Amino acid sequence: MTDRALAVVRAGALTTVQDRGRPGHAHLGVPRSGALDRPAAELVNRLTGNQPGAAVLETTLDGCALRPRSDVTVAVAGAPCRVTVDSRPAAWGAPVRVPGGALLDVGPAVAGVRSYVGVSGGIAVEPVLGSRSTDLLSGLGPVPLTDGTVLPLGRPTGVHARVDVAPQPAPPAELVLRVTLGPREDWFTPEAVRTLVSRAYRVSPASNRIGLRMDGPALERGRPGELPSEGMVLGAVQVPPDGRPVVFLADHPTTGGYPVIAVVRPADLPAAAQAMPGTPVRFVAVRRR
Amino acid sequence: MKVLPVGEDALLVEVSSGDEAQALHAELLRRRAEGSLSAREIVPAARTVLLDGLDAPDRVAAELTAADLPAAPPPAGDVIEIPVRYDGPDLADVAAHWGVPEPEVARIHARTEFRVAFCGFAPGFGYLTGLPPRYDVPRRATPRTSVPAGSVALAGPYTGVYPRSSPGGWQLIGTTDAVLWDHARVPAALLSPGARVRFVPRAES
Numbered sequence: 001m002t003d004r005a006l007a008v009v010r011a012g013a014l015t016t017v018q019d020r021g022r023p024g025h026a027h028l029g030v031p032r033s034g035a036l037d038r039p040a041a042e043l044v045n046r047l048t049g050n051q052p053g054a055a056v057l058e059t060t061l062d063g064c065a066l067r068p069r070s071d072v073t074v075a076v077a078g079a080p081c082r083v084t085v086d087s088r089p090a091a092w093g094a095p096v097r098v099p100g101g102a103l104l105d106v107g108p109a110v111a112g113v114r115s116y117v118g119v120s121g122g123i124a125v126e127p128v129l130g131s132r133s134t135d136l137l138s139g140l141g142p143v144p145l146t147d148g149t150v151l152p153l154g155r156p157t158g159v160h161a162r163v164d165v166a167p168q169p170a171p172p173a174e175l176v177l178r179v180t181l182g183p184r185e186d187w188f189t190p191e192a193v194r195t196l197v198s199r200a201y202r203v204s205p206a207s208n209r210i211g212l213r214m215d216g217p218a219l220e221r222g223r224p225g226e227l228p229s230e231g232m233v234l235g236a237v238q239v240p241p242d243g244r245p246v247v248f249l250a251d252h253p254t255t256g257g258y259p260v261i262a263v264v265r266p267a268d269l270p271a272a273a274q275a276m277p278g279t280p281v282r283f284v285a286v287r288r289r
Numbered sequence: 290m291k292v293l294p295v296g297e298d299a300l301l302v303e304v305s306s307g308d309e310a311q312a313l314h315a316e317l318l319r320r321r322a323e324g325s326l327s328a329r330e331i332v333p334a335a336r337t338v339l340l341d342g343l344d345a346p347d348r349v350a351a352e353l354t355a356a357d358l359p360a361a362p363p364p365a366g367d368v369i370e371i372p373v374r375y376d377g378p379d380l381a382d383v384a385a386h387w388g389v390p391e392p393e394v395a396r397i398h399a400r401t402e403f404r405v406a407f408c409g410f411a412p413g414f415g416y417l418t419g420l421p422p423r424y425d426v427p428r429r430a431t432p433r434t435s436v437p438a439g440s441v442a443l444a445g446p447y448t449g450v451y452p453r454s455s456p457g458g459w460q461l462i463g464t465t466d467a468v469l470w471d472h473a474r475v476p477a478a479l480l481s482p483g484a485r486v487r488f489v490p491r492a493e494s
Contacts (some may be wrong), residue, residue: 026330028478029408039399066369137413139453141470180452183293183301229409229416231332233299255334255409263296288294 003069004153006119009103010065011145016134016209017123018116019055026254027127032234033135034250034272035113036209040078043166044118047075047095049158054122055132057145059115063106064145066117070100072153073120073160077168079112079274093168097158112171112274124154136209137251171274175203175281177247177264179237180288184259187227188239192219196237196245196261197285204244205277210253211238211246212272214281218243219261229255235264237283245283247272290358292350299341300350307335307406307418307446311362314338314407315483323448333407333482335416365404365485373399373441373488377461379429383443386426386460394462395490397424402488403448408478413452413470415480422446432458439465441488448488450480463488 008015018041021034026119035058042052057064063081068074073095076083083090087282098104105116125132125142134141136246185193201216219239221271232238236248238258247264249272262283264272275281291303304310314333320326326349329342341348343370374421375395384391403419419442428444433456436442440451442459452469458484465488469479480486 021328023342026332026339027408027411027482028412029414030412049458061301130479140412145316180296183295199406226337228337229303229407230334230337231330231341233295233339233341235296253409254332255407260295265297 003100004121004124004155006071006072006151006153007069008064008124008145008147008149008151009067011147012059012215013062013063014060015064015145016058016136017125017142017151018053018058018132018133021133021250022129022131022140026231027181029138029254030129030140031251031254032139033131033133033141035116035133036250037078037116037270040114040116040168040272041118043077043168044075044116045053045122047077047161047166048120049156049226050074050118050120050122051157054118054154056119056123057117059106059117061113062108063115064117065105067103067104068098068100068119068153072098074104075118075165076106078114078116079109079171081109081115082107093166113276114273119153119162120156121154122263128131135251137253149161162230167273171276172271172279175271175275175279176284177272177281178284178286179262179264179267181238181262181285182260184227185232185261187221187223187259188261188266189220189222192222193261195219197283201245201281201283203277203279203281205273207277209251211248212275214245214247216244216281219245227257227259229257232256232260233263235266235269236260237262237264249273290353292353294346294350295339298343298346299339300343300346300353302338302340303336305336308362309360310334310336310338311404311483312359313404315362316358318349321414325394329352334409335406362404362483365483367475368402368485368487369479370489371465372491373463373465374491375399375463377441377463379472383426383460383462387424396446398462399488399490403488405480405482405484405486406447406481407482408411412479413454413480414434414449415482415484417480417486420446420448428458429460432456436461437464439467441465445480
């Protein structure tokens with residue numbers, strides 16, 4: 001192995017390789033996958049001089065620790081966290097030089113859920129269908145990081161950005177999700193549609209990369225029977241038999257048989273990726289543009 | 290035909306039968322290939338085709354509503370043959386549902402020409418149609434926690450083959466060594482929507 005590599009010292013609760021995912025294969029049952037907070041992933045690439053679609057690491061709640069084998073530029077963004085290099089504090093949201101053999105520690109999220117670690121050259125694991133993303137639903141792409149994993153790095157393509165700290169939105173204290181109704185709002189009672197867009201929900205701890213699950217009032221079906229399986233989109237608000245809505249995130253199934261009452265605007269999904277369990281959620285109905 | 294908007298840039302086109310959905314899917318693929326339709330994803334399903342990643346969903350919706358769409362899918366290419374041993378643990382249950390002696394299940398299944406109506410559930414998992422409606426079967430009352438890769442299974446009007454081991458509630462009638470999904474292969478999926486399929490019985494070994 002060359003020294004363009006990164007050893008994983010502490011993998012954390014769930015750290016995966018992510019890029020822009022593998023859209024275009026849904027008709028074969030392949031989820032799109034990709035970084036949940038895409039602006040944060042693109043930011044760490046910009047900060048480290050990578051192309052926007054280079055593969056980065058996505059942590060979950062408790063960060064990770066990495067030891068590059070050669071000098072690299074890294075950047076950490078998304079969920080704010082403490083960053084150290086060989087125990088010395090380093091910047092979050094800005095390019096950081098990490099000498100070969102030094103230990104980069106990405107601490108637990110202070111707020112939000114997912115921090116993104118960009119490394120100059122990008123994570124260069126073998127792509128699957130054009131993407132290096134780990135897809136937790138279908139198992140495509142590299143398995144989640146484990147302690148001792150060694151990840152290959154690509155060759156740096158650009159010069160890192162010269163900024164002190166890049167501005168980023170704070171993780172949401174309240175998650176406001178703008179939705180357009182349908183395609184299956186007519187499968188629910190009018191009361192259920194009103195409930196969705198007027199009552200308070202909370203992010204359930206059972207949320208993951210497949211879907212943001214909701215605790216809150218159940219949505220009642222207005223008609224009996226089963227909906228034949230149909231194609232699902234990112235941001236679909238699907239309502240399983242228990243009536244609690246689920247917002248589909250990047251690793252969502254490509255088809256599903258529970259009715260979709262509404263669809264969240266894509267611009268609101270990065271914030272959804274950073275909403276801690278327990279975060280209050282409001283769905284706001286908007287007109288289709 | 291009904292065209293339902295989905296979010297900002299997708300449409301769900303609903304038709305009244307599986308055949309119509311397959312015909313619509315073939316027509317939409319043709320339009321995308323000739324350049325008159327620009328969609329990132331064209332996802333057929335049981336009674337619908339989803340168009341996702343559209344630049345101008347309103348215009349596409351208007352065009353679809355105005356168009357005369359073919360009612361039957363065009364003839365597909367070669368038949369994909371899948372070798373199968375009809376040795377599944379649910380053969381007796383399926384025979385009971387069908388009201389036939391157990392050996393008849395294999396004979397009926399193997400003489401049917403299937404078509405991949407759509408894919409989903411897992412990469413490379415096709416929902417195959419072709420059996421007459423009287424052979425619909427329910428899912429198992431209790432799903433299995435692990436169904437082996439290569440299991441040939443029935444549920445509702447569909448036949449499917451598990452590309453990899455996973456939990457599942459379908460009725461298992463046989464096993465195949467065919468590799469349904471291999472991401473190092475081009476194409477990765479053995480079965481894609483519209484493909485014709487036959488199951489070829491192999492003697493039990």
